[in-house]
Amino acid sequence: MKYLLIIICIMVLAVSGCTSHEGNPVNNSSFSSLNNSTTSVPSTTTSTGSSDHAEVSGKCYKVVDGDTIDVEGVGRVRFVGVNTPEKGQAGYQTAKDYVTRMCLGKTVGLDIDNTKNKDKYDRALAVVYVDGVNLNQELLKKGYAEVMYIPPSEFNPYSWL
DSSP states (O other), X not given: OXXXXXXXXXXXXXXXXXXXXXXXXXXXXXXXXXXXXXXOOOOOOOOTTSOTTOSEEEEEEEEEETTEEEETTTEEEEETTEEOOOTTSTTHHHHHHHHHHHHTTSEEEEEEOSSOOBOTTSOEEEEEEETTEEHHHHHHHTTSOEEOOOSSOSOOGGGGO
């Protein structure tokens, strides 16, 4: 009985030590990589230029094409629910130029898809906001993209039309 009490005390101490936040080297305001096996998203304060819907934000430092950008602290981001023409197809450059004009060098807000937060290429799937504007929706409205709904997704791109 005495040994059982000692073991229980040790376990309680071990568990309580695991939940302490003191001395935690992780900065909660920094971005961490997104994990495909979970729907959790790093918490941050959204910056001016993002939207109330944005879960994370960062500076866009590269536009890959009309539906893919690179964001500091997040990595490669694929605009969820939309598809723009690929390189060599009609409309490719127009879509890429629009996204470049809207995003490059600016802080973008990202509303990560909580149902499926990464695609098969390990890109974060998100609605992208700049100055409160849903760029996924704007790409559709301007005719630069088509709806590409791949369930499961928390977003219904048909509602953006």
